Amino acid sequence: MTSRANPKSARRPSAGIPFGEPKSDRLAALQAALGAHAATIRTRRGQNVALAVEGSEAAFIVHAGALTLNVTMPGTSRQVVAILFPGDVLRSGFVPREAEGSLVPASSGELWRLRWPVFAELLAKDPAIASFYHEAINRQMARRAIHVAAIGQFDCQQKVATFLLELALRTGTPSSSGSGVVFDMPLSRTEIADYLGLNADTLSRTMSRLRSSGVLNHTERNRALLRDFRALAALSPAARALIDLHGERQLAAS
Amino acid sequence: MTSRANPKSARRPSAGIPFGEPKSDRLAALQAALGAHAATIRTRRGQNVALAVEGSEAAFIVHAGALTLNVTMPGTSRQVVAILFPGDVLRSGFVPREAEGSLVPASSGELWRLRWPVFAELLAKDPAIASFYHEAINRQMARRAIHVAAIGQFDCQQKVATFLLELALRTGTPSSSGSGVVFDMPLSRTEIADYLGLNADTLSRTMSRLRSSGVLNHTERNRALLRDFRALAALSPAARALIDLHGERQLAAS
DNA sequence: CGGATTCTTGAGCATATTCAATTGTGGTGG
DNA sequence: CCACCACAATTGAATATGCTCAAGAATCCG
Numbered sequence: 001m002t003s004r005a006n007p008k009s010a011r012r013p014s015a016g017i018p019f020g021e022p023k024s025d026r027l028a029a030l031q032a033a034l035g036a037h038a039a040t041i042r043t044r045r046g047q048n049v050a051l052a053v054e055g056s057e058a059a060f061i062v063h064a065g066a067l068t069l070n071v072t073m074p075g076t077s078r079q080v081v082a083i084l085f086p087g088d089v090l091r092s093g094f095v096p097r098e099a100e101g102s103l104v105p106a107s108s109g110e111l112w113r114l115r116w117p118v119f120a121e122l123l124a125k126d127p128a129i130a131s132f133y134h135e136a137i138n139r140q141m142a143r144r145a146i147h148v149a150a151i152g153q154f155d156c157q158q159k160v161a162t163f164l165l166e167l168a169l170r171t172g173t174p175s176s177s178g179s180g181v182v183f184d185m186p187l188s189r190t191e192i193a194d195y196l197g198l199n200a201d202t203l204s205r206t207m208s209r210l211r212s213s214g215v216l217n218h219t220e221r222n223r224a225l226l227r228d229f230r231a232l233a234a235l236s237p238a239a240r241a242l243i244d245l246h247g248e249r250q251l252a253a254s
Numbered sequence: 255m256t257s258r259a260n261p262k263s264a265r266r267p268s269a270g271i272p273f274g275e276p277k278s279d280r281l282a283a284l285q286a287a288l289g290a291h292a293a294t295i296r297t298r299r300g301q302n303v304a305l306a307v308e309g310s311e312a313a314f315i316v317h318a319g320a321l322t323l324n325v326t327m328p329g330t331s332r333q334v335v336a337i338l339f340p341g342d343v344l345r346s347g348f349v350p351r352e353a354e355g356s357l358v359p360a361s362s363g364e365l366w367r368l369r370w371p372v373f374a375e376l377l378a379k380d381p382a383i384a385s386f387y388h389e390a391i392n393r394q395m396a397r398r399a400i401h402v403a404a405i406g407q408f409d410c411q412q413k414v415a416t417f418l419l420e421l422a423l424r425t426g427t428p429s430s431s432g433s434g435v436v437f438d439m440p441l442s443r444t445e446i447a448d449y450l451g452l453n454a455d456t457l458s459r460t461m462s463r464l465r466s467s468g469v470l471n472h473t474e475r476n477r478a479l480l481r482d483f484r485a486l487a488a489l490s491p492a493a494r495a496l497i498d499l500h501g502e503r504q505l506a507a508s
Numbered sequence: 509c510g511g512a513t514t515c516t517t518g519a520g521c522a523t524a525t526t527c528a529a530t531t532g533t534g535g536t537g538g
Numbered sequence: 539c540c541a542c543c544a545c546a547a548t549t550g551a552a553t554a555t556g557c558t559c560a561a562g563a564a565t566c567c568g
Contacts, residue, residue, distance in 0.1 A: 071403045073491035076412075079403040091388075094395035098494040099403070120388065124378055134345075134374065137391060141348035144398055149325050149333040149353070152405045152451030156556065158330075189515060197406030199557055204516055221514095221565065237327035240352040410524065443547060453525055458548055475533070 026132070027063055027087060031112070033129050034061075037122065038112040043067065043105035045186075051092040051103055057116035060090040065109015066171075066186040068195070072100040080195035082144060083187070085170055089136040091116060106186035142245055146238050151197040154237060159196040160206045161235035162242070164216065168226050169246040181226040182219070280386070281317055281341060285366070287383055288315075291376065292366040297321065297359035305346040305357055311370035314344040319363015320425075320440040322449070326354040334449035336398065337441070339424055343390040345370060360440035396499055400492050405451040408491060413450040414460045415489035416496070418470065422480050423500040435480040436473070 031038070041049065043065055052058055067084040083106070084090060093116075095101030105111075114122075123130045150162045172183035189207075193200040210216045215232050217225040226232060233239035285292070295303065297319055306312055321338045337360070338344060347370075349355030359365075368376075377384045404416045426437035443461075447454040464470045469486050471479040480486060487493035 069399075071399050073400075073403055073407065073495065075491050076403070076407040079406045081399045081402050091392060091395070093392035094399065096396040096400055096495045096499055098498045099400065099492070101399070120384070124381065124384060127378065130374070130378060138345060138347035141345070142350040144402070145323075145325050145335045145348065145355070146327075146350055146353065148335050148398070148402060148405065149327055149330070151402065152333045152448075153327065153330040194406075200514095201516080201558080202556055205556095208516070237329045238353070241327065241350045244352045245350055454546095455526080455548080456524055459524095462548070 024086075027061075030061070030129065030132055031063070033126055034112065034114065034122065037118050038114050041111040041113055043107075043109045043111055045105055045107055047105060049103040049105065049111065051095060051101060053113065053115055058092045059114045059116050059119040060092075060103070061112040061114075062086050062088045062090075063110040063112055065111075066106040067109070067111070068104050068106055068187065068191060069095065070100075070102045070104060070194070071095065072102075078194045079197070080187075080191060082140070082147070083195065087136060088140060089133060106191070107184070139245070146241050146245070150238060156198060156202055156206050157209070157235060158237055159198060160203065160210065161232055162238045163192060163196055164210075164224070164226065165232055165236050165239060165242050166246075167224075168229065168232075169242055172226065175225060179227070179229075180217075181229055183224055183226070185222045185224050278340075281315075284315070284383065284386055285317070287380055288366065288368065288376065291372050292368050295365040295367055297361075297363045297365055299359055299361055301359060303357040303359065303365065305349060305355060307367065307369055312346045313368045313370050313373040314346075314357070315366040315368075316340050316342045316344075317364040317366055319365075320360040321363070321365070322358050322360055322441065322445060323349065324354075324356045324358060324448070325349065326356075332448045333451070334441075334445060336394070336401070337449065341390060342394060343387060360445070361438070393499065400495050400499070404492060410452060410456055410460050411463070411489060412491055413452060414457065414464065415486055416492045417446060417450055418464075418478070418480065419486055419490050419493060419496050420500075421478075422483065422486075423496055426480065429479060433481070433483075434471075435483055437478055437480070439476045439478050 038061070040063075043049065049060075049067070062084050064086055068080045069082045069084060069090065070078050071081050072078045081095075082088075084103075086109075090103065095103075123133055146162075150159055154162060167185070168181045168183050172181040174180070175182045187195065189204055190200045192198075193203040196203065198206075207216065210232075211218065215226070215228050215235075217227055219225050233243070236242070292315070294317075297303065303314075303321070316338050318340055322334045323336045323338060323344065324332050325335050326332045335349075336342075338357075340363075344357065349357075377387055400416075404413055408416060421439070422435045422437050426435040428434070429436045441449065443458055444454045446452075447457040450457065452460075461470065464486075465472065469480070469482050469489075471481055473479050487497070490496070
């Protein structure tokens with residue numbers, strides 16, 4: 001990982017856009033290191049994953065698929081606190097009690113679960129696991145900072161643009177037809193709205209506007225084609241931060 | 255630490271309200287364990303604390319005082335991502351690059367700083383340090399979840415009530431005159447507004463309303479007297495979650 | 509193909525923002 | 539000690555942005 005305050009980091013905002021590639025090799029190595037300590041959970045959209053194992057704290061590692069981490073305060077609608085993708089880590093204590101926390105798969109995938117004390121032990125013993133964990137926490141904290149800034153300061157269109165950008169960077173692949181990016185839409189409109197602190201109606205309107213302006217294009221129900229990446233990036237104040245964050249791995253390889 | 259999903263945790267929402275007490279003993283023990291590895295930084299309100307040491311990542315531990323962690327996306331106003339109090343931990347990687355991150359003391363206090371690799375080493379070697387760190391991350395993640403829910407879903411009054419509640423629980427002490435709680439207001443109106451994703455004008459209006467309804471009372475400039483804790487708690491959907499989160503230490507002692 | 513769910517879209521409304529004027533506070537120097 | 543300044547906080551009136559509610563269209567699923 002490059003150092004944070006490197007005065008001139010080798011980012012190329014105008015050149016190739018760095019899209020997330022599966023880090024399956026690294027996760028596979030991790031799985032080997034975790035050995036028999038981790039329970040594998042196959043996830044299916046909408047089911048509820050229990051945040052604790054038999055009353056004790058647990059650690060989760062996302063292997064495949066996407067999940068939403070939700071919180072609901074009494075009298076208000078649900079808030080999607082984070083969207084978890086492969087490589088992300090969750091400790092059940094990250095969700096406040098008395099807040100109706102829930103972990104809900106947005107698509108089918110796989111999850112590894114360990115009891116926290118066991119995982120803590122592994123963290124102390126295995127430097128590779130520790131490094132993975134600290135990296136993951138680092139990334140997730142940074143992502144949350146961007147998320148907080150988005151829901152706190154952005155207007156509706158900026159929020160939506162930021163969300164689409166995030167999705168494109170994390171799960172998108174360059175489209176076969178050249179200039180665009182295609183990516184899955186694992187979340188429903190309501191879920192996206194709850195993630196962005198928006199009304200579902202307002203969100204729908206905004207996305208329609210993006211579609212009619214030619215930036216976006218729904219091919220199928222749960223799939224999107226981003227026609228103009230640059231135009232979308234120009235709509236999101238967080239574009240540079242997001243590209244920097246998600247392009248990190250790509251940079252290391254270049 | 256109590257297990258997260260203990261079916262009937264021994265919380266007493268209606269009985270005594272658990273206010274934060276200084277954990278100076280635990281922090282003192284930590285300081286001893288950190289030994290000569292940590293640099294001590296005295297903070298003064300408004301100064302800017304560099305997030306990196308000579309270009310490499312750093313870890314910070316708050317010993318005294320309060321700090322704001324800020325992020326500013328181009329074209330939008332600053333967002334206060336978190337307010338850090340004694341016992342909180344920050345790794346410079348938690349702040350996304352390209353987001354104009356800054357760490358700014360809200361009051362005078364003290365900060366310990368280590369190079370990240372050194373701290374990571376200590377984490378692996380010293381179980382007490384590891385446990386402290388994981389606890390801190392746990393708490394901060396949970397707090398951020400509440401914060402996200404607040405800026406995403408709450409209306410103006412709920413946001414303000416939640417903020418005041420958080421401050422009262424984290425830094426307040428029962429007032430000498432009996433029923434109230436007094437606490438410092440380390441943040442300016444603008445900073446509070448940026449923390450809550452509100453306009454400073456709107457915030458001021460809302461606080462005036464709370465004051466005229468008798469819940470709140472400014473004694474001096476940077477000090478507040480919370481007259482009616484229960485009334486304020488009733489205004490915040492996050493009240494239960496916050497009390498649960500900040501009352502934990504108190505419970506352990508009881 | 510029908511029924512349920514999700515998504516879209518419009519019209520009216522409410523809440524928070526903007527902008528500007530005013531008051532209050534703290535610091536500095538005469 | 540007071541006058542002065544700069545800055546922070548308060549408040550009002552007008553505006554705008556996103557929300558609510560309700561109806562219709564599209565999509566999914568059995």
